[in-house]
Amino acid sequence: MTVPADFFKSAFTVDNVIFGFDDGDLKVLLIQRAEDPFLDYWGLPGYFVNADEGLKEAAYRVLEEMTGLTDVYLEQIKTFGKTGRHPMGRVITVAYLSLIKVDDYLLKVKNNAVAQKAEWFSISDIDDLAFDHKEILDTCLDTLRRRVQQKPVGFELLPPKFTLTELQHLYEAILDTELDKRNFRKKILSMNLLIDLDQYQENVAHRPAKLYSFDKARYQEFLSDGYSFDLSENKRKSRTLQY
Amino acid sequence: MTVPADFFKSAFTVDNVIFGFDDGDLKVLLIQRAEDPFLDYWGLPGYFVNADEGLKEAAYRVLEEMTGLTDVYLEQIKTFGKTGRHPMGRVITVAYLSLIKVDDYLLKVKNNAVAQKAEWFSISDIDDLAFDHKEILDTCLDTLRRRVQQKPVGFELLPPKFTLTELQHLYEAILDTELDKRNFRKKILSMNLLIDLDQYQENVAHRPAKLYSFDKARYQEFLSDGYSFDLSENKRKSRTLQY
DNA sequence: ACTTTTAGTGTGGATATTACACGAATCGCT
DNA sequence: AGCGATTCGTGTAATATCCACACTAAAAGT
Missing domain, CATH: 3.90.79.10 (Nucleoside Triphosphate Pyrophosphohydrolase)
Incomplete structure (x- = not known):
């Protein structure tokens, strides 16, 4: 050689x-x-x-x-x-x-x-x-x-203030799938990654949505902690397997 | 440029x-x-x-x-x-x-x-x-x-016939952690990746363990299906997160 | 037969996942 | 002022998963 x-x-x-x-x-x-x-x-x-x-x-x-x-x-x-x-x-x-x-x-x-x-x-x-x-x-x-199913990367793609529906659409676009609104909100809010701005959309021809922003400090914790995300609403029977 | x-x-x-x-x-x-x-x-x-x-x-x-x-x-x-x-x-x-x-x-x-x-x-x-x-x-x-937490890679590392305890030790060595015997067995068997050989260890100074082998066909399915494994016995509160 | 050693097995409480439907708030039109 | 159109926001119950935990069974050696 x-x-x-x-x-x-x-x-x-x-x-x-x-x-x-x-x-x-x-x-x-x-x-x-x-x-x-x-x-x-x-x-x-x-x-x-x-x-x-x-x-x-x-x-x-x-x-x-x-x-x-x-x-x-x-x-x-x-x-x-x-x-x-x-x-x-x-x-x-x-x-x-x-x-x-x-x-x-x-x-x-x-x-x-x-x-x-x-x-x-x-x-x-x-x-x-x-x-x-x-x-x-x-x-x-x-x-x-x-x-995207392992880290909350999606946040990088939205404006500083966004609605939960926008966030959901983002995930749906990336994953090319549909997600359940209530379950999506439950999950996302339970992660404490979002800051509720107590502001609302303006000039929309429907009930205005609350605006949120993304908690960067908390995001860092997530990354370093090796948290495991999971998008699911899953196709398969036994989803999370061990070993 | x-x-x-x-x-x-x-x-x-x-x-x-x-x-x-x-x-x-x-x-x-x-x-x-x-x-x-x-x-x-x-x-x-x-x-x-x-x-x-x-x-x-x-x-x-x-x-x-x-x-x-x-x-x-x-x-x-x-x-x-x-x-x-x-x-x-x-x-x-x-x-x-x-x-x-x-x-x-x-x-x-x-x-x-x-x-x-x-x-x-x-x-x-x-x-x-x-x-x-x-x-x-x-x-x-x-x-x-x-x-190792996402795919059952560990099997590659064992002899053709092995006991569940050996498999558990393998995972413990790779992950540098201890796992619960009963939960380990429940999980691993539920995956249907093992073939029960109906054979037992011989010449051991204790109750002999059953021998298993690894079902390669089923393993292929796993890989291609994008199954998600998860070793856990987890440190954190909210383990599987969505979005 | 007794000791030593490892194998093998089940339950219950806590948490997570999923499916699912309706009233609330705003705008624009008449 | 009232109505229609549109999107927002919310809760529950059935099911599946996760995890902690302890005793009997089988073989070898004495």
């Missing part, structure tokens, strides 16, 4: 899968490529990792250069390294995932970036992307759906 | 974290290095990915060359890419995890491998390893402990 001849002759990239919630719809942020290969194709915002930066660092830098987003939390999901996934040679890519609320961020492509523009796309409208980005997106979507 | 000057001047490796269960103890498979850097240090069995092979493929190949193990199931866990983690330059490594039963495998280091020898170490005896392998190991151990 020797050092391969092509040692130090490979490249790695990061690709960011940024999910957003807007208008009752789960979206993902794509860029249109400004260079070959896949010129003009849409793909995930991703680019090469520099030699002097860490992976996560690179993911944040690339995301900002290509879409203008800063201050999003990125989480490493999986690394894709099939041969032939990049026409320029052996390129391995590390996929990062984030969940943000669309309204909070203004998209802005830097001049020197490899992107012509950045836009949000509804998940259901996406069929083909540059490279193997569709596969990466699908993997991240699976992860998101599993994740 | 341009292609970095050091494009195609990086290297990647795979590192395998192979957990084994033996003698009531959770172990991990390490190799002693036969080359610099970290000559003579113990570390994870890992090496460079060739340009013409996929990541997973590389992980299997490297594992076999360094330890002789074949036919283990490897799962990608995380990619480590801090700058400075490898003294030779920018090297990114993808960590793979596996769980096997020690007795089933004979360790055999190939002549040309970068390893002098391969040995099993108890988790608790490991303090320092080559590179950042201790950090990689710790990350994989966390993943294993979480994993």
